[in-house]
Amino acid sequence: MAHAGVNNHLRTLRAERGWSQQDLAQLLEVSRQSVNAIETGRYDPSLPLAFKIAELFGCAIEDIFVSPSKG
Amino acid sequence: MAHAGVNNHLRTLRAERGWSQQDLAQLLEVSRQSVNAIETGRYDPSLPLAFKIAELFGCAIEDIFVSPSKG
DNA sequence: TTTCCATGTAAAGCCTCCTTCACATATGAG
DNA sequence: CTCATATGTGAAGGAGGCTTTACATGGAAA
Numbered sequence: 001m002a003h004a005g006v007n008n009h010l011r012t013l014r015a016e017r018g019w020s021q022q023d024l025a026q027l028l029e030v031s032r033q034s035v036n037a038i039e040t041g042r043y044d045p046s047l048p049l050a051f052k053i054a055e056l057f058g059c060a061i062e063d064i065f066v067s068p069s070k071g
Numbered sequence: 072m073a074h075a076g077v078n079n080h081l082r083t084l085r086a087e088r089g090w091s092q093q094d095l096a097q098l099l100e101v102s103r104q105s106v107n108a109i110e111t112g113r114y115d116p117s118l119p120l121a122f123k124i125a126e127l128f129g130c131a132i133e134d135i136f137v138s139p140s141k142g
Numbered sequence: 143t144t145t146c147c148a149t150g151t152a153a154a155g156c157c158t159c160c161t162t163c164a165c166a167t168a169t170g171a172g
Numbered sequence: 173c174t175c176a177t178a179t180g181t182g183a184a185g186g187a188g189g190c191t192t193t194a195c196a197t198g199g200a201a202a
Contacts, residue, residue: 005119020148034190036150043189046158047115048076051138061132067122091178105160107180114159117188 004044007066011039013057028052075115078137082110084128099123 014024014035021039025032030049038045044065045053054061085095085106092110096103101120109116115136116124125132 005117006122022148031191032149033151033192037189040150042151044118046076046189047118047121047132047136048138049189050118050121050132051077051136051140054133055138055140061118061121062125065118065122067119067126069122069126093178102161103179104162104181108160111180113181117159120159 004038004041005068006044007041007068008038009064009066010035010053013064014039027056075109075112076139077115078112078139079109080135080137081106081124084135085110098127 014021019027021035022032025035028035028049029052034045034049037043044050050061050065054064057064085092090098092106093103096106099106099120100123105116105120108114115121121132121136125135128135
């Protein structure tokens with residue numbers, strides 16, 4: 001599979017909280033594989049999932065996901 | 072088709088600039104039908120397209136797309 | 143070593159995003 | 173009326189997001 005269109009800091013944010021991918025998956029109500037695929041850059045989350053992630057970490061989508069057009 | 076997971080203000084922003092759906096589609100490099108489908112709530116944009124839309128209008132994704140968990 | 147947990151990944155299947163082509167309606171200009 | 177523009181939608185197909193099942197690796201602990 002090709003690279004995702006957007007980079008992200010999900011792994012860092014998750015690690016800061018001491019959560020496993022499984023923990024995060026349950027909080028987001030998605031599968032562990034989905035969390036892993038997003039962290040490893042295999043694909044981007046849907047917009048609703050991106051919102052859910054941002055809400056969980058209490059920040060803006062732009063603080064977690066980084067458009068390639070910006071550094 | 073069911074309703075999209077996220078509401079948006081795309082139609083308003085586009086109208087403020089006097090752009091047709093076709094105009095906006097060309098600026099975003101997507102089809103006119105995609106713009107229409109997003110405006111009419113048939114589906115959500117992908118995360119990369121949401122970024123592109125936000126960048127075009129010079130604001131945050133959260134300023135255009137509204138998670139249903141918030142009013 | 144054995145066991146357990148965390149992570150990475152593959153396959154198959156379903157649903158969503160986005161495309162093109164096509165058609166319908168409405169509105170305004172001439 | 174005729175013509176052009178703007179919008180809404182349907183169908184079919186390709187690419188991508190997400191699921192479950194399953195297997196592999198690596199590290200920590202006993």
